[in-house]
Amino acid sequence: MQQLAKKAWGYRHMVLVTLWLLYIINYFDRLAVLTFLPFIQEDLNLTPVQVGQLASVFFFAYSLAQVTAGFLADKIGPKKVMNIAIIVFTLVTALTGMVKSFGQFIALRIGLGLGEGHHFAPALRTINNWFPLAERGRSVSFFTTSWAVAPAIVPVIITTVSFYLFGGEWRPVFYLLAIPGLIGIFILWYFVSDTPKQMLDKGRLKQEEYNHITAESQESIADEESGTSQVKGVSASIFLRDPSFYLYTLLLFCQLAVYWGTTTWLTTFLVKQHGLNIKEMGLFASAPYVVAILAMLLGGWLMDKVLHRMKPVGIIAYLGSIPVLWLLGSLEKGQTGLLLGLLLLVGFFVNLNFGSVYAYLQKRYPKEVVGRATGISNGIGQLGSFVSPLVAGYLVKVTVDGAQDFGNVFIFFALASAVAATCALLLKEEKVGASLSSSTQEIKKQIL
Template identity: 75%
Template sequence: MNAIVKKAWGYRHIVLVVLWLLYIINYFDRLAVLTFLPFIQKDLNLTPVELGQLASVFFFAYSLAQVTAGFLADKFGPKRIMNIAIIVFTLVTALTGAVKSFGQFLALRIGLGLGEGHHFAPACRTINNWFPIAERGRSVSFFATSWAVAPAIVPVLITSISFYFFDGSWRPVFYLLAIPGLIGIWALWYFITNTPKEMLEKGRLSQEEYAHIMDANSASSVEEQASAEKKADKKSNRIFLQDGYFYVYTVLLFCQCAVYWGTTTWLTTFLVQQHGLNLKEMGFFASAPYIVAFFAMMLGGWLMDKVMHRMKPVALIAYIGCIPVLYLLGSVEKGQTGLLLLMLLLAGFFVNLNFGTIYAYIQKRYPTEVVGGATGLANGIGQMGSFVSPLVAGYLVVVQADGSQDFSRVFLFFSLTAAVAAVCAMILKESKVKAAETGVREEAEQAV
C-alpha cells in the first residue's frame, strides 16, 4: 500500500508543480501587455494595424526561439536554458513600464519573445525526463493548465492593482512584475534538476520513486538515453524530419496557436472597443474563458490517458466545437452581456480542450533522445500561427464612423482556422514511429 502511495505522489510531482508555477510567471509577463493593450493603444496613439504588429512581432521572435530552445535543451540541459529565459523575460517586462514610443515597444516585444520562447521546450523536456510514458498525457495536460490559470487570474489581478493602487495607470504594474520573476529564478535553482538521477544523488528523491520512473519507461533510463544521444549522430533527428505526419502535426499546432493567441491577443480590445466595457468589467470578462479552460485542459488529458488513449478524438471534439462558437462570439451585439459571457465560456472550453494533449503527441510518437529537438521545431513552426493570427486580425478589424470597432470578421477568421485544424486532426497518425517509416531509427541504434 505504501509503495502505491509513493508511486501516486512523489518528488516528480513537486518538479511538475514548480514548472507549472514558472510558466504562470512566464504568462504573467506576456498577458500583462495584452490585458492593457487597449489602454496602451490610447496612450501611444496606435492604430489597430500597429497594435496587431506589436502583438505579432512577439510571436515571431517567440517562434524562432522555440527552434533553438529545443536543441539547446538537448545539448546543455533544460534547466540552464530555462534559467537564462526567465532572467531575460523578467528584465524586459520591467523595462516595458518605461516604454514611450512604438519603436521602443517593438524592440521590447522582440526581446520578450526571445526570452519567453526559450522556456517552453526545456520545460517539456524536463517533464519527459521526470515522468513515465503512461503519466505524460496527464502531466503535460496539467502543465498546460498554466496557460489557462494565468489568463484566468492575470486580467482581474493586474487591472485591480492598476485601478486601486495606481489610479488606473498600467506602467507601475510592469515594474511590480519583476518580483515574481526573481522568485521564479530561485525556485528553478532549488527545486529542479535535469534528470531524476541528479536529484537522487542529492538525497531528495527516493530510490523507490526513481525505480518507478525508470522501470515504467520500458526503454532504457533517461540517463542511458542521454548517453546514447551523445554517441548517435545527427541522423537521429531524421526520425521526425522524415515523418510526414510530423508536418501534419505542425500545421495542426499552427492552427491551434493561431486560434488561441489570436483570441487571447484581441480579447481585451474586443471587449473594450466593441462592447464598451470599462477597466474593471473588462478584467472580469477577459478572465472568464480561462476559468473554464483549466477544467477543459484537465478533461482533455484524462480523456487521452484513460478513455480514448489517443489525441485525435479529443482534437476533433475541440476543433469542431470551436467552429460555431467562435463565429457566434464575434456576432454578439453590444449590451447582450449574458450571451457574451456564455459564448466566452464556451470558447474557453473548446479552444483549450486539446491544448494539453496536443503537446503529448511528440512524446508518445518519437524516441526520448529527439523529444527536445522535435518539440522545439514543431512549436517553432506552430507558433508562427501566433505571429500570423494577430497580424491578420489587425487588418480585419473594421473601424466604424463613430470610432468604435467591429470584430465580427476577426472571429470568422478564427472559426475558419479551427476548421483547418479539424481536417489535420483527421489525417494525423499517432502510433509510435517505426524504423520502416523513416529508415533511420535502426541507423541511430546501430551507431550506439
C-alpha cells in the same frame, strides 16, 4: 512498491508544480504589457498601427526562439536554458518600466519574445524526463493550465497593485515584477533538475519513485544490451521524415492562431460589438479562461485514461470550436446571456486539446529528439499567433457610424479550426519505430 509510487504524491509532482509556477511568472511579464497597453499608448503617443506592430513583433521573436530552445534543451540541458530565459525576460520586464520611445519598446518586445520563447520547449523536455509515458498527457495538461490561470488572474492583480500602490501609474508595476522573476530563478535552482537521477543522487528522490519514472528507460537499456534497441543514436531525421510531424505542426499553427487570435481581440470585440463597459468586459473576458482550466485537465485525462490517444480529443475540440466561434461572431448586441454561454463554450473547446496536443510528440518520438521536435513544431506553430491577430484586423468591418462588426473575424477562426480538425483526422499516433521493434522481437524469438 512501484504501484505505491505511482499513486502517491512524489517528487516528480513537485517538479511539475515548480514548472507550472515558473510559467505563471512568464505570463505575468507577457500579459502586463497587454493589460497596460492603452496607458502605454497614451504616454508614448503611439498610433494604432504602432500598437499592432508591438503586439505582433513579440510573437515573431517568440516563434524564432522556439527552434533554438529545443536544440539547446537537448544539447546543454533544459534547466540551463530555462534559467537563461527567466533571467532575460525578468530583466526586459524591469526595463519596460523605463521605456521612452517606440523604438525602445520594439527592442524590448523582441527581447521579451526571445527570452520567453526559450522557456517552453525546455519545460516540456523536463516533464518528458520526469514522467513515465502513461502520465505525460495529464502532466502536460496540468502544465498548460498555467496559460489559462494566468490570463484569469494577472490583469486583476496588476491593475489592483497599480491603483492602490502607485496611484494608477503603470511604470512602477514593471519594476515590481522583477521580484517574481528572482523568486522563479531560486525555485528553479532548488527544486528542479534535468533528470531524476540527479535528485536521486542528492537523496531527495526515493528509489521507488525513480524506478517508476525510469521503468521504460530500463526496458530500453535491456533491449539495447540484447541487440533489440531501435533508438540508439537517434537523429532528428526520425521526425523530419515523418509526414505526421508536418500535419501536427500545421494543426498546432491553427490551434495557436485560434487561441491567440481570440485572446488578442476578445476585449475589443466585447466593447465595440456588444457595447460592454469596463466592469462587464472584465467579467465576460475572464469567463473563457476559467472554463479553459477544466478543459485542459479533462483533455489530458481523456488522453491518458479513456481514449489513450490525442486524435479523438483533438477532433472533438476542433469540430466543437467551429460552430461556437461562428455563432459568437454573428451574435447581435444585447443578447448577454447567450454571449456568456458561447464564451464559456469557446473556452472549453478551444482549450480542450491543449494539454494532449503537446503530449503528442512525447508519445510518438524517442525522448532523445523530443526537445528538437517540440522546438521546431512550436516555432512554426507560434507563427499562427503572429499571423492571426494581423489577419483578423483586416477582417473587422467598420460601419458608417463607427461601429465594428467581428463576424468575419470569427468565421476566420472557425475555418482555422476546420483545418486543424482535418489534420487531426489524418495524424498517425503509433510510436515511431514500433513496427521495427516488433519485427526485431519476432526475429529474436526465432533465434532463441
